[in-house]
Amino acid sequence: MVSLSVSDRATDTATKPAGAPRLPFRLSPGARAALPLLGLLAVGFLAPLLAILAFSFAPPRSFAVLRAFSLANYAELFSLSNTVWLSFLWSIGFALATVVLLALIAYPIAFGLTFVFGRWSGLVSVLFVFPLFVSENVRLYGWVLFFIKNGVLDGSLKALGFSGGPQVLYTSGMILAGMVYTYLPFMLFPMTLGLAMVPRDLIDAARDLGAGRWQIWREVEVPLAMPGILIGTLLTFVLAIGAVAEAKILGGQSVIVISHDIEIAFTYSQNWPLGSALAVLVTLFIGTLTLLALQRLDLDRLLGRR
Amino acid sequence: MSISKPGISRRSVLQGMAAGLAVAGGPFASSRAFAAREKELNILCWEGYNSAQVLDPFRKKTGATVKAESLTNDPTMINRLRAGEINVWDLINVNNPWARKVMAPEKLIKPLPIAEFEPFFAKMLPMFKWPYKWAMSDDGKELLGSCQRFGPYSFVVNTKKISRKTAEETGWDLFNDPKLAGKYGILESDDWNVFNIFLVAGIDPFKTHTPEEMAKFEETAKRVFKGAKLIGDIAAMNQALVSGEIDLHLTGGTYSVSPARADGYPELRGITPLKGPMAGGKGGISWIEVTSTVNNPNLSPLAIEFLKYVQAPEVAHTVAFAEGTFNPVAQMGNPDCFKLFTPKELEAIQWDSLDEEMARSVEYDIVPDYDKALDVMNAAKRVRG
Numbered sequence: 001m002v003s004l005s006v007s008d009r010a011t012d013t014a015t016k017p018a019g020a021p022r023l024p025f026r027l028s029p030g031a032r033a034a035l036p037l038l039g040l041l042a043v044g045f046l047a048p049l050l051a052i053l054a055f056s057f058a059p060p061r062s063f064a065v066l067r068a069f070s071l072a073n074y075a076e077l078f079s080l081s082n083t084v085w086l087s088f089l090w091s092i093g094f095a096l097a098t099v100v101l102l103a104l105i106a107y108p109i110a111f112g113l114t115f116v117f118g119r120w121s122g123l124v125s126v127l128f129v130f131p132l133f134v135s136e137n138v139r140l141y142g143w144v145l146f147f148i149k150n151g152v153l154d155g156s157l158k159a160l161g162f163s164g165g166p167q168v169l170y171t172s173g174m175i176l177a178g179m180v181y182t183y184l185p186f187m188l189f190p191m192t193l194g195l196a197m198v199p200r201d202l203i204d205a206a207r208d209l210g211a212g213r214w215q216i217w218r219e220v221e222v223p224l225a226m227p228g229i230l231i232g233t234l235l236t237f238v239l240a241i242g243a244v245a246e247a248k249i250l251g252g253q254s255v256i257v258i259s260h261d262i263e264i265a266f267t268y269s270q271n272w273p274l275g276s277a278l279a280v281l282v283t284l285f286i287g288t289l290t291l292l293a294l295q296r297l298d299l300d301r302l303l304g305r306r
Numbered sequence: 307m308s309i310s311k312p313g314i315s316r317r318s319v320l321q322g323m324a325a326g327l328a329v330a331g332g333p334f335a336s337s338r339a340f341a342a343r344e345k346e347l348n349i350l351c352w353e354g355y356n357s358a359q360v361l362d363p364f365r366k367k368t369g370a371t372v373k374a375e376s377l378t379n380d381p382t383m384i385n386r387l388r389a390g391e392i393n394v395w396d397l398i399n400v401n402n403p404w405a406r407k408v409m410a411p412e413k414l415i416k417p418l419p420i421a422e423f424e425p426f427f428a429k430m431l432p433m434f435k436w437p438y439k440w441a442m443s444d445d446g447k448e449l450l451g452s453c454q455r456f457g458p459y460s461f462v463v464n465t466k467k468i469s470r471k472t473a474e475e476t477g478w479d480l481f482n483d484p485k486l487a488g489k490y491g492i493l494e495s496d497d498w499n500v501f502n503i504f505l506v507a508g509i510d511p512f513k514t515h516t517p518e519e520m521a522k523f524e525e526t527a528k529r530v531f532k533g534a535k536l537i538g539d540i541a542a543m544n545q546a547l548v549s550g551e552i553d554l555h556l557t558g559g560t561y562s563v564s565p566a567r568a569d570g571y572p573e574l575r576g577i578t579p580l581k582g583p584m585a586g587g588k589g590g591i592s593w594i595e596v597t598s599t600v601n602n603p604n605l606s607p608l609a610i611e612f613l614k615y616v617q618a619p620e621v622a623h624t625v626a627f628a629e630g631t632f633n634p635v636a637q638m639g640n641p642d643c644f645k646l647f648t649p650k651e652l653e654a655i656q657w658d659s660l661d662e663e664m665a666r667s668v669e670y671d672i673v674p675d676y677d678k679a680l681d682v683m684n685a686a687k688r689v690r691g
Contacts, residue, residue: 061677063389086688144542148549169551170536172691252536253494255691261684268496269680270381272389 049283055276062273073277084261084278091258094247095240098179099233102187105180106232110191114198125192128185136182140249143178144169170252178246183239187232194228195221227297234293238286258282343396347608349374350383351399352595354455354628355616364615370608379497380404387414392602396609399597401670402440405450408672410443415598417448418610426452426617431639433664440596440669451596452613454625455633457655458578458663459498459559459670460590462543466573467553477579477589478505481556482526487533491543491555498557500679501591503527506556510584512671515679523679527686530556537687540565540631547574560655561593564632568654576656578663590667619643627651634660 027035051065059070077084109128113121131139146152147169154165168174198221206216222229244259253260258278265275347370349355356374365372377383380400387398392414400409409415427436434441434453441451461480463473473480480486492499504511507526509519535552536542544566546552559576566574582589599609616625622637623646634655637643647657656663673679 063385083685083688090691144545148545149551150549248538249542252491252538252542253687253690254536256684256688261688264496264684267382268379269677269684270385271677272385 052276052279052283055273056280058273058276060273061269061271070273073273074281076274077277077281084258087256087258087261088282090255091241091243094176094179094243094255094257095237097176098183098240099187099237101176101180102183102236103191103229103233106184106187106191107229110188110195113188113192114195125189128188132185136245137249139182140178140245143181143250147174169250170254172251172255175246175251175255178250179240179243182243182246183236186239187236190228190232190235191225192228194225194231197228198224230293230297234290234297238290241282241286343604343606344608345370347372347397347606347612348395349397349399349612350386350395350600351376351397351597352378352455353630354625354633355399355597357628357630359624360616360621360628363621364612367615368608368611372608372612379495381497384409384414387600388412392600393604394602395600396602396606397597397612398600399595402594402596403669403671405596405598406440406442406444409598410448410450413601415450416601416605417443417450418452418599418613420449422610422614423449423452426614429617429640430636434636434639440594451598452617453594453596453636454616454622455635456592456594456664457560457633458576458590458592458660458667459557459561460576460578460667461502461554461556462547462558462563462574462576463554464547464552464573465575470575470577473554473577474580477582478502478508480554481506481530481533484533486553488535489553490534491546491552492531492534492537493543493555493557493562494537494539495557496680496683497676498591500673500676500683502557503530503683504673504679505582505584505589505591506530508583511673512584512668514674520675520678520682524682524686527683528689531683531686531690534690544571544574547571560660561631561633564654564656565630567656568632568650572653576663578659578666580666584668586668588666588668590663591670592664592667593670619646623647626655 054065056073057069057071058065058073059068060072060076062068076082109124113124117124144151147165148154149164149167150158151165157163157165168177202220202224203216206220211219242259244257244263247253247255247257247260259282262275262278262282265271265278269275345368349372351374353376354360356376361372361374364370377386383398383400384404387395387409398409398415405415424436427434427438427441430438430453437446438453441449441453443450461473461478463470463480465473468480476483481490501511503526504515504523507519507522509515509522515523531537534556536546538546540558540562543552543555543558543562547555547563548566548571559578563574563576579589581587584591597613599605599613615621617637619637619640619642622635622640622643626633626635626638626647632651632654634657635643638647652658
């Protein structure tokens with residue numbers, strides 16, 4: 001993060017002789033250098049968010065932004081008859097399950113990359129990064145071709161004389177599998193970074209002092225790697241709660257997730273204010289969660305500044 | 307991530323934002339206000355008109371910068387104009403009722419010169435005989451758009467699993483058959499799904515519905531969505547039909563199934579039911595695209611030129627077989643255009659039954675209580691899982 005300080009005005013005025021022209025406000029060189037970026041963020045990041053916020057208070061199914069004020073969209077979302085909470089629950093459930101599964105899957109791989117694979121770890125890392133070069137939708141359609149009836153798996157098994165492959169497409173289990181597959185790198189690499197911060201000396205010292213493998217893992221390895229694990233967890237949770245392609249392509253919309261509900265509001269329903277209100281609620285939920293997690297996380301330490 | 311030292315002020319942020327806005331907005335503001343638009347054309351359309359096959363020859367001929375954005379539902383496109391993009395677009399290509407029933411009354415489009423376009427209608431298929439209802443204003447005095455692609459659009463079956471005869475005779479009741487649960491898909495085309503859920507419930511979609519009819523609609527929506535193997539786009543439906551995952555799918559026709567038929571699966575076929583609950587006992591619905599000039603205060607002169615350009619036999623044939631989906635075009639009434647279609651292409655667009663299917667269909671229309679029905683249907687989708 002760029003330091004956005006201005007010179008300390010209290011000190012300035014105290015040391016200046018009376019009558020000298022006061023500089024009421026002066027940006028530090030760092031802040032001045034950051035201005036273009038701030039401008040870009042204001043236009044590209046803040047402005048759309050503000051537009052969404054403004055739209056969420058417009059009357060339902062209208063375009064009267066800032067011309068009329070209404071809480072009807074929020075009332076609609078919180079009304080008892082509205083079932084949008086189902087989509088929200090599905091998204092949270094999928095995101096939590098994805099995070100837990102990924103933590104279990106990625107930890108051994110991250111451990112291997114850090115402590116075991118040695119000179120092969122570079123190649124293994126590349127193998128995990130490689131799928132990111134291909135569009136997510138294309139990869140998911142690839143999985144459909146693999147699992148579809150008479151597709152790669154089913155067709156091959158039939159050709160070999162078996163009764164055929166399992167019918168897993170268009171189920172919630174398949175959606176979860178797709179999410180775990182898609183977000184693996186986002187858990188793996190922060191976790192690897194976390195584990196790389198664990199000094200070998202400490203592990204050796206713990207072992208010399210009689211700690212067992214389990215105790216070392218619990219009391220040395222995990223606490224020291226925790227910033228990386230938390231960042232991976234947060235990153236995958238935030239990405240997974242907004243995931244929609246897996247539910248659409250692999251799940252055949254057997255489940256409607258919250259991002260899909262937002263999409264429907266903006267397209268077929270043509271209810272931009274309702275979609276905006278829903279987007280605001282989801283953003284608030286994720287934002288609160290992120291801030292809470294970041295309070296427990298010291299980025300400076302993770303990045304090795306102190 | 308905390309800001310380590312205090313100091314950034316509200317004023318500096320606002321100054322930064324203002325500078326950023328000026329930099330970002332400046333070029334657009336000036337180009338909108340001052341640029342002449344002789345060499346610029348922006349088209350909002352269904353896919354096909356945005357393809358290089360259609361646009362490149364026009365770009366070459368005029369030396370113009372032509373931009374086309376394709377969307378796959380009418381309400382979104384019309385709302386883009388309502389939301390203030392009337393200054394951006396020159397042409398809008400949507401289905402039949404919107405021009406005369408919505409866009410003209412709301413002054414989102416402007417009329418075409420009748421003298422220049424009437425001769426084109428004379429060369430179209432007989433159903434487009436002048437004055438063609440959907441191209442004209444309500445009072446019949448103004449021409450609101452030009453016509454090209456059209457087709458019947460009800461549902462699609464694999465005729466190796468369900469014969470064409472059975473499908474046409476049983477009609478929408480196929481989706482009420484408990485034996486077919488888990489064997490059908492639903493195309494993700496929600497405006498059409500509203501029509502079709504009404505039809506499966508035995509109710510005419512194009513009228514205002516009673517609470518009892520809405521209750522029947524809700525029950526049908528829940529049941530039909532629950533029984534669907536998958537919901538997806540055209541590619542997903544055709545893939546599932548070809549692989550045998552499903553035997554039929556709700557909402558579909560020439561437009562959706564023609565790519566699969568052209569790929570060598572003629573057993574997949576758009577079906578128009580023989581009878582149904584709509585006006586005249588008709589069971590199918592058809593669509594006809596109407597392309598209009600947007601009521602842009604600074605309309606590009608190329609808009610009219612483009613509408614004339616796509617009427618030429620070769621270009622009309624290209625539009626019919628542009629990437630994505632293949633469709634019949636009104637210009638097939640002109641022998642010079644019709645002769646460009648190969649037998650295989652005619653088979654892909656079900657030319658053999660096109661006339662009878664169009665005759666058995668009512669034309670796409672606006673559902674008065676669409677918003678309510680769509681909300682009910684979306685809620686029904688949520689309880690699938």
